[in-house]
Amino acid sequence: MSGKNTQVLMKQHPKGWVTEADFEIVARDIPKPGPGQVLVRNIWLSLDPYMRGRMDPVRSYAAHLKPGDMMGGGTVGTVIESNDAALPVGTYVNGMLGWQEYGVATAKELRVLDPKIAPVSTSLGVLGMPGCTAHYGLMALGQPKAGETVVVSAASGAVGSVVGQIAKIKGCRVVGIAGGQEKCDYVVNELGFDACIDYKGPDMHAAFKAATPDRVDVYFENVGGEIMEMVFGRLNGFARVSICGLIAQYNGQPFPFTGMRHVLVNRAKVQGFIISEHMEYWPGAIMEMAGWIKSGKLKYREDVADGLQNAPAAFIGLLKGKNFGKQLVRIGPDKA
Known part of the structure; x- marks a missing residue:
């Protein structure tokens, strides 16, 4: 196939916060396959x-x-040229083909998707890496029991x-932490959390104490920094903490964590x-979550940026909680 393949490269290592100048x-x-x-x-x-x-x-x-x-990065696309009879042209696949319009791969590097089960974009979210991360970190590591209090930071995000x-399906009291009233309202009113603390609000610590x-x-950690310090100070005896991410500290901002005493x-x-x-x-978790989506017990939301050229700005926004x-990122038209 002739033509050009747009790619996004890392031009230089970021110094602190990522900027668009760090990409090319x-x-x-x-x-050619x-x-x-x-x-x-x-x-x-x-x-x-x-x-x-x-x-x-x-x-x-x-x-x-x-x-x-x-x-x-993870991608979803369609096979447009094939040298493998098991992957005919038109097959929807999920892989790690990165920030580009076109990529080559073998069958063992790809997961075949069925657009009749769920929109193919969900294989990058609720029925993909983020969803499996949530399921494993909560169920395999957190091991929540009905009636327990589960807290999760970055509560409106994909994980x-x-x-x-x-946690709500398993009968727990669930408290989320998110940035802004709109996200907190969504977490409580749409997703069914029992409470959500706005970390941008006037007194996060007092609000969190009242909500717990x-x-x-059980604490599912996505953020780190001051939020992690606050939650560690409210742990119960024999609490379980799953450390998934520390997004507040990814850009080099130091934070003197003292929570090990707790x-x-x-x-x-x-x-x-x-x-x-x-x-x-993954397979068992995806099967279970697909059933919950079908029954209406599990909802998801997608934030879409259009065009590969806008991926750097969208990524910077992600790191800042926007x-x-x-x-x-929608790279091309999806006919599924």
Whole structure:
């Protein structure tokens, strides 16, 4: 196939907050699929907080980007050229093809999607990595019991919103933490949380104490910083804490965390996790969540930026909490 393939590269390692100057948009030849490969035209790109960590030249659970590397990320697209009979032209697939219009991959690198089950974009959100992250971090690590208090930060986001809804399905009292009254109203009125604390409000600490009269049994951490410090101070004995993300600290802002005393005093269990290390967990979690979506027990929201050229600005907005729901970029038309 002739033509050009738009890609977004990391131009340089960010210094503090990410800016659009840290990215470069280039046009390269559309790649050709080799034996056993397919060419995919990407329709949707997922933007996720973990991408910020990959932009720093520091040791982490995955290799960091070098200047000139293409930004990585989850995608959904359609097969437009195929050298694999198992993936005919027109097949919808989910993979990690990155910030580009076209990509090549083999069958083992892709997940085939059925648009009749759910919109294909959900494979990047509630029925994909964020949803499985929420399910695993809450159910496998948090192990909530009916009647317990579950707290989740970034409660209106792609992961936090699913965490809270699953906790409600399991009979827990759920308290969310989000930025702004609109997000808090959505979390309570639409998603069914029992309460939501606006961290931008006048007295976050007093509001949180009032919302957790029985303190906290399970905490799902997405933010870090002052919010994590506050919640650790309300832990119950033998509380469970799942550390999923620390978005408040991804841009180099230091925070002197002193909450380990509460871990000791309350004999709390604190576990960090990376969902890509638990791929065997995904199929069961996705099946269960798909059933909840069909029955109306699990709702989701998507925040869509149009055009690959707008991915950097949307990503910066995500890091600053400007998105409302799962942040996606619509790269091309979706006929599903």
